[in-house]
Amino acid sequence: MSSKTLEQEFPIHWLVWHNSYDELDQLLKTNGEQDKEGLDPRGRTPLHLAVTLGHFESTRVLLRHGANANTENAGYWTALQEAVSTGDPELVQLVLSYQDRQRQSKRNVSIPELLEKLKESPDFYVEMKWEFTSWVPVVSRMCPSDTYRVWKSGSAVRIDTTLLGFDNMKWQRGKRSYIFQGSGNSATVMEVDHDRGEVYAETMELTVSPSDIGLPSEEAVAARLMSPIVTTYIDTDKISFERNKSGIWGWRSDKSETVNGYECKVFGASNVELITKTRTEHLTEQDKKRCKKVNRTPLESFLGVAEEHSKREAGASNGDLMSVMYNPSNITPEEYFNVHIDLGDRDIGRPMDQTTKTQKFKANLWLCESYPLTLQDQVIPIIDLMAANNAHFRKLRDFITLQLPAGFPVKIEIPLFHILNARITFGNIFASEEPIPGVECVRENDEMTCSVDESSFFPPPSYANIGEAHQSRLRDEDDELLQFAIQQSLLEAGTENDQVTFWEALNRSKPTSNNLHSHEDQLLQRAIAESLQSGVISPGSEENPETGPSTTTTQPLPRDTSLDDDLRLALEMSQRELEDTEKRRREEEEELNRIIQLSLTDK
Template identity: 55%
Template structure:
């Protein structure tokens, strides 16, 4: 038991007031003296996490008013928003969702000067990034999407062209879009989303000085429909666990004559590495779902679904796949504050909040890298800031960023293959640096380099404008301007990125399932395959790189 005079009210004053559900006393404590609002209790929860898990709405409101961090995870790896969803409290979900988006907006805007400085220091370049999805499951790879991202970087200006926009209405969305990020002299930035199909430009100026707290909070007010979509969909998280990752050079040749393997990738000789002990962990919570929503998430199975079910059986526990389920069928025994706040007291299988229904799927993968030590691009100085910016609103680039931030062997990753989903890998290949392989009309070599022949590439901007030297290559500055004849619209739409990993999984899954009718001839039996969690009807996946109010971190 806790020693006299050292009770939870003295060691964890904010947590204790939250436990007692005393919002007025909590606000008085926060306003009267400096307290540690992010202090962790013995169970790994901040005061905001505790208030959310207990469903104490007014205490959560007070803590958010004083700036409690919504984006922190508790000891079990769940965010405040995910815990709010588990309570099935619509008002609490709306409150947390609003402040999460507000805090992401503030952090994003505060990070603009740092990003501009990184872009300014990095050498300018043009590069193409080819994304391909592959799978060990037969017949799957050919129906997975692919895309070519074209990237121009000049000074504090960046442009990205793409055709894979996202997932909506049960199909992959294609279009011709450009996303432009242009730094200003006053450490602000202009972001433009150019819709070439509709000839419309959505523009937004990013500057922290022009926004106060109330203005930003008003701009990110979630609707009841958005909050309800959370309560009618399972909570799912997917993460790459790389703490035990190991890199090893691939070998080639026959036994006794084996040598370290190298391959030519777009004209560059690259060493081939394998990355082992990469675990993909998917966790799904469903305790907040009503019975009709649980049954809907299981739904009917297409022939392809059944086929994938058998395919999953083939990787079984012996091949690194492990599925565990945790169910609490009854309410936990009442926990006293003395028990909860005593770090030496074992709660066993008891806990606060709604009884958890959790399914965890763990599968080991082997990633692959092709590294070139003589490549002109620098990963840390040139490419990493671009990937950071893209990762704001793109789930694919977020996963790529997580991987390249590891301590990789020396060299530039001209090609990377990493797991995205338990049956899918993403293969990213860098090529056509500065238009050296295939000429690009908007880019030409500097006078001290061999200039490529002119090109009539329709996807590039016309070279009618004057070229500006970009230290190694010259770029048409019209790339970063509003195209002539396009309509400019201020961006007032909610561009907050949702839980992009959930939506990416849903998009991939539906992309596979919608092709199920093509494979009716595959006799696969009727084994049930647990599908990934799906957002409620009306939810849509994030666009490839739309301006977003998420953190740069």
């Protein structure tokens, strides 16, 4: 294929490749119909290509003409993450500022649209209980829970919460209401702080462009350049749903359970893979030493997180930018844009230093075909409202928008991170189980509805009106930074002589005589450490169902003899529970075998 043909087929990409930014600007000005989000044969948009090649001028032109800074490429990397990989602070600052601006613009457009969509659906009240759990024994007791209370009337929505999220590695608690009121092409969003008696309000209109957010601070840019690039996502390609079985005749009986008074079919989602990819090619050697883990953390070993390293070697660090090569394989444009040419492991951009971790889960769903809410018209718009500023709701949205079996997911379990799972349960529908001020449950014949008083969508008159809600208050949890912060806190929270509890690790605090949270926390950490030392679970070991367990030698953890008695008791109780479970399983199998033998004898 000739260069002229490739240039005609990929006009924007071709100009980006050669960094012909003046011609690119003229093309986008005179022909606005050009597809700025089209993919080249390697799966990159023009913006991704410009950023990966480190072409600052072409990147700026594309962003000025509205190229989407929030799209992901085939590897689930955003343009901002690719900019960070170059180690260029000016490029990172540029892309980050437009990403923030575009997110604000999308929020301004999407919220009025969602409220208008909700206007036509029946009014309702429902509670969503979020329970955070972990796969480490006993840790679930320490994980928080919260109940989101949702009121909807016409185009007005109110969502109450007490768990505000992560901030500086601490679970933030408080009483907040988020009130959304739609009116035509505009919407008012209020954040009501009940602890302080303050109201922050913001008005959004579809026709109004977002205010200029300004350039990100040097500190915000430096924080990204000094941290690994992390992306976490659920691989939805292989997920399949099948009905769970129950009882001794499990191979015949479909499992059903009653959840908050509604009969539900229980389904399991198999092949749910939570994938975390981490890149460090942009880090200086000093940063790499700070971030590098000689061995995996005890918690990661305990969870048996599979880990793979990419085949590519790391390129120059950002401490030696002059030696950065954005096309180290010397790929020609004719090779790059020709779909028939297999580049193999060769690629543009700085040579990638990537680690991939994969954790498999079996998610569960409790589906009811007679639940009085509709997922598509009533619940998903609510989740979309919260997903704009909450990473947990984004993961819930990604999961429930899959092709689920028939029914409403009254209860659902999904993975959030490698250390946290979430169980979401819908309840108190129409305030039928527990009365709620401003909500009247209406029962007619076999149907149930409710009426919601308008007063539910107005803050108390005694509260102080502070003004417009600032974007930083409606926090957008950044998965990549949160993941890295958790990993780093697990590494840095303790020293060789310190015993760190899991909760202290999440809080990124050093253990002292004043901040040891509780005897149970200490016992939990000692139980984990003891199990890692005693061989109950070997540090660094992973068990592959096909190849069996493998073991990596690690340094022993320090002992605290003051807790030995309680520790032994905890381990004994855990062992007895495992033995009882195994005993019941064997008894069921033996009973089943006897029944089968009797049936054969009768014949």
